[in-house]
Amino acid sequence: MTEKKKTTIVLFSGDYDKTMAAYIIANGAAAYDHEVTIFHTFWGLNALRKDEDIQVNKGFIEKIFAKMMPRGADKMGLSKMNFAGFGPKMIKDVINKHNALTLPQLIEMAQEQDVKLVACTMTMDLLGLQQEELLDDIEYAGVAAYLGDAEKGNVNLFI
Amino acid sequence: MTEKKKTTIVLFSGDYDKTMAAYIIANGAAAYDHEVTIFHTFWGLNALRKDEDIQVNKGFIEKIFAKMMPRGADKMGLSKMNFAGFGPKMIKDVINKHNALTLPQLIEMAQEQDVKLVACTMTMDLLGLQQEELLDDIEYAGVAAYLGDAEKGNVNLFI
Amino acid sequence: MTEKKKTTIVLFSGDYDKTMAAYIIANGAAAYDHEVTIFHTFWGLNALRKDEDIQVNKGFIEKIFAKMMPRGADKMGLSKMNFAGFGPKMIKDVINKHNALTLPQLIEMAQEQDVKLVACTMTMDLLGLQQEELLDDIEYAGVAAYLGDAEKGNVNLFI
Numbered sequence: 001m002t003e004k005k006k007t008t009i010v011l012f013s014g015d016y017d018k019t020m021a022a023y024i025i026a027n028g029a030a031a032y033d034h035e036v037t038i039f040h041t042f043w044g045l046n047a048l049r050k051d052e053d054i055q056v057n058k059g060f061i062e063k064i065f066a067k068m069m070p071r072g073a074d075k076m077g078l079s080k081m082n083f084a085g086f087g088p089k090m091i092k093d094v095i096n097k098h099n100a101l102t103l104p105q106l107i108e109m110a111q112e113q114d115v116k117l118v119a120c121t122m123t124m125d126l127l128g129l130q131q132e133e134l135l136d137d138i139e140y141a142g143v144a145a146y147l148g149d150a151e152k153g154n155v156n157l158f159i
Numbered sequence: 160m161t162e163k164k165k166t167t168i169v170l171f172s173g174d175y176d177k178t179m180a181a182y183i184i185a186n187g188a189a190a191y192d193h194e195v196t197i198f199h200t201f202w203g204l205n206a207l208r209k210d211e212d213i214q215v216n217k218g219f220i221e222k223i224f225a226k227m228m229p230r231g232a233d234k235m236g237l238s239k240m241n242f243a244g245f246g247p248k249m250i251k252d253v254i255n256k257h258n259a260l261t262l263p264q265l266i267e268m269a270q271e272q273d274v275k276l277v278a279c280t281m282t283m284d285l286l287g288l289q290q291e292e293l294l295d296d297i298e299y300a301g302v303a304a305y306l307g308d309a310e311k312g313n314v315n316l317f318i
Numbered sequence: 319m320t321e322k323k324k325t326t327i328v329l330f331s332g333d334y335d336k337t338m339a340a341y342i343i344a345n346g347a348a349a350y351d352h353e354v355t356i357f358h359t360f361w362g363l364n365a366l367r368k369d370e371d372i373q374v375n376k377g378f379i380e381k382i383f384a385k386m387m388p389r390g391a392d393k394m395g396l397s398k399m400n401f402a403g404f405g406p407k408m409i410k411d412v413i414n415k416h417n418a419l420t421l422p423q424l425i426e427m428a429q430e431q432d433v434k435l436v437a438c439t440m441t442m443d444l445l446g447l448q449q450e451e452l453l454d455d456i457e458y459a460g461v462a463a464y465l466g467d468a469e470k471g472n473v474n475l476f477i
Contacts (some may be wrong), residue, residue, distance in 0.1 A: 005310050010475070012339055014398060017201055021171055021317075024281075028302040034310070042335055043398050059415075061408050068399055080173060080202050081227055090220050094285045097218075122342075126412045143346040150473045151323050151352070155309045157169070157317040158339075158475040164469050176360055180330055180476075183440075187461040193469070239332060239361050240386055249379050253444045256377075314468045316328070316476040 007034045007155040010146065014043025014070065015079035016088050016103055022159045023106035029155065030113035038110070039146045041120035044159075045127065047073045047107065048119055048134045062128025069127070073103040111137060118145070166193045166314040169305065173202025173229065174238035175247050175262055181318045182265035188314065189272035197269070198305045200279035203318075204286065206232045206266065207278055207293045221287025228286070232262040270296060277304070325352045325473040328464065332361025332388065333397035334406050334421055340477045341424035347473065348431035356428070357464045359438035362477075363445065365391045365425065366437055366452045380446020387445070391421040429455060436463070 007029040011022045022038060030036045040048055051072040058066060070076045078087040095102055101109065110117065117138040124130070124140075131140065150156045166188035170181045181197060188195045199207055210231035217225060229235045237246040254261055260268065269276065276297040283289070283299075290299065309315045325347035329340045340356060347354045358366055369390035376384060388394045396405040413420055419427065428435065435456040442448070442458075449458065468474045 007306075007310075010339070010343075012336065012477075018171065021169070021200060024302055025169075025306070028306050032303065032306050032310075034306075041339060061411055064408065065399075081224075090223065091285070093220055094287070098284050100281070100285065122418070125416050126409070126418065128412070143342055144350065147325075147343070147346050147350050147352075147473070151325075151350075153473070155306070155312070155315050156473050156475065157315065158477050159171075159317050166465075166469075177330065180328070180360060183461055184328075184465070187465050191462065191465050191469075193465075240383075249382065250444070252379055253446070257443050259440070259444065314465070314471070314474050316474065318330075318476050 005032075005034045006036075006149065006153045008037045008039065008146070008150045008153045008157075010158045011038050011040045011044035011047065012042050013079065013159055014046045014076060016073070016076035016091065017078050017080070018159055019044070019047050019073060019076060020103050020106065023103065023110055025157070026115050027106060027109050027113060030110065030115050034154070037116040037118060037149050039118045039120060039141075041123045042127070043069070045119055045124060045129055045134070046070050046076065047103075048117065048138055049129070050133060050135060051075070054133045056130045056132055058128050065127050066129070073107055076103070164191075164193045165308065165312045167196045167198065167305070167309045167312045167316075169317045170197050170199050170203035170206065171201050172238065172318055173205045173235060175232070175235035175250065176237050176239070177318055178203070178206050178232060178235060179262050179265065182262065182269055184316070185274050186265060186268050186272060189269065189274050193313070196275040196277060196305075196308050198277045198279060198300075200282045201286070202228070204278055204283060204288055204293070205229050205235065206262075207276065207297055208288070209292060209294060210234070213292045215289045215291055217287050224286050225288070232266055235262070323350075323352045324354075324467065324471045326355045326357065326464070326468045326471045326475075328476045329356050329358045329362035329365065330360050331397065331477055332364045332394060334391070334394035334409065335396050335398070336477055337362070337365050337391060337394060338421050338424065341421065341428055343475070344433050345424060345427050345431060348428070348433050352472070355434040355436060355467045357436045357438060357459075359441045360445070361387070363437055363442060363447055363452070364388050364394065365421075366435065366456055367447070368451060368453060369393070372451045374448045374450055376446050383445050384447070391425055394421070
């Protein structure tokens with residue numbers, strides 16, 4: 001019995017396009033029978049936010065962060081050519097035209113393929129994000145758990 | 160007979176400085192006798208565009224993308240301190256002063272050293288880029304081919 | 319006797335948040351008993367700048383770069399939500415509130431844990447940075463030395 005190959009991705013970025021790239025690679029690796037982990041940290045945590053407004057107690061700065069950061073994958077901007085929000089619309093138009101998957105669909109597919117979605121607890125604290133605000137069925141861990149996966153990884157990326 | 164070491168780079172970024180870093184590492188690895196692949200996706204595809212205006216049929220959004228994106232490596236901006244295009248000029252000035260290689264020269268060197276330059280077909284479709292618009296002697300592939308290379312890679316980077 | 323695991327990070331970015339992520343991973347890996355190298359290139363060199371104004375002879379463009387680039391880790395901006403410098407203040411406030419480590423403290427810890435901090439000599443030349451301007455007890459090397467480390471690395475990241 002051979003061990004499964006492993007892919008780990010640190011998703012730091014909160015951009016629609018970079019997050020798409022992360023999830024396309026993750027889904028490809030899962031289809032290739034890799035064990036795949038996406039470790040969401042800093043702005044990458046926003047991909048895991050629910051899109052409704054969840055009422056939780058927060059400090060002042062945490063409220064500002066919560067307000068300014070996109071609530072879920074569908075609300076993210078582009079890393080390039082964002083054009084005040086018109087860029088994401090253009091990308092979504094061409095995704096539909098080519099029958100490609102949108103980012104929320106890519107995330108759903110990753111969950112169906114058992115890609116391990118992890119939220120970094122340390123940066124959740126910093127940005128004031130709470131578990132109630134994030135998607136169900138994800139895991140919570142710190143950098144030690146990430147390194148435990150990555151040191152056995154065949155493909156390790158920081159996005 | 161030992162197998163060659165392998166380096167793979169996903170070039171997602173369309174910035175002059177990040178693309179320089181990608182090609183400097185790629186050329187270094189090739190000189191070190193690695194098998195090297197650069198997989199160009201999203202804005203990274205612009206490094207492979209020819210600098211002339213190629214006439215191809217495109218939809219409306221694809222025309223806007225083609226217009227707004229830099230036509231070739233030499234036209235790219237910087238990820239930092241771009242100063243409305245003055246930053247790239249400054250970088251090119253210091254490159255000349257230090258007899259370093261410009262980005263188009265680094266790409267040419269990579270081709271001479273048999274670095275495998277791959278254009279991601281899925282994102283070409285999304286951004287409406289066609290083979291006629293890209294450099295000659297490059298390869299076309301999808302994420303499965305990238306993963307096939309990367310899972311055997313000694314050095315895998317996402318830039 | 320088993321060999322130590324190895325982690326290498328190319329730190330290209332000059333943002334406070336990305337540099338934090340790099341140093342958190344590096345410190346985690348060092349605590350996990352990895353041999354860790356951070357190879358600072360392009361804007362990532364700014365994390366190694368001393369915060370005082372060092373008098374060195376420079377050309378005109380090099381003076382502009384020196385002036386415009388942040389002098390040390392504490393002066394860096396954020397990759398997202400920088401808000402003209404208010405973002406970094408917010409991040410530092412929440413770091414204090416949660417008794418987390420600031421970036422200068424993370425760099426100090428890395429030095430205490432013998433993380434190898436390397437400045438890329440080629441990009442130092444390009445940006446006109448001189449050894450007197452950078453922290454003590456760091457190493458100077460080029461891409462060949464980086465690749466020598468990375469090809470034996472278990473975890474290799476580009477940040």
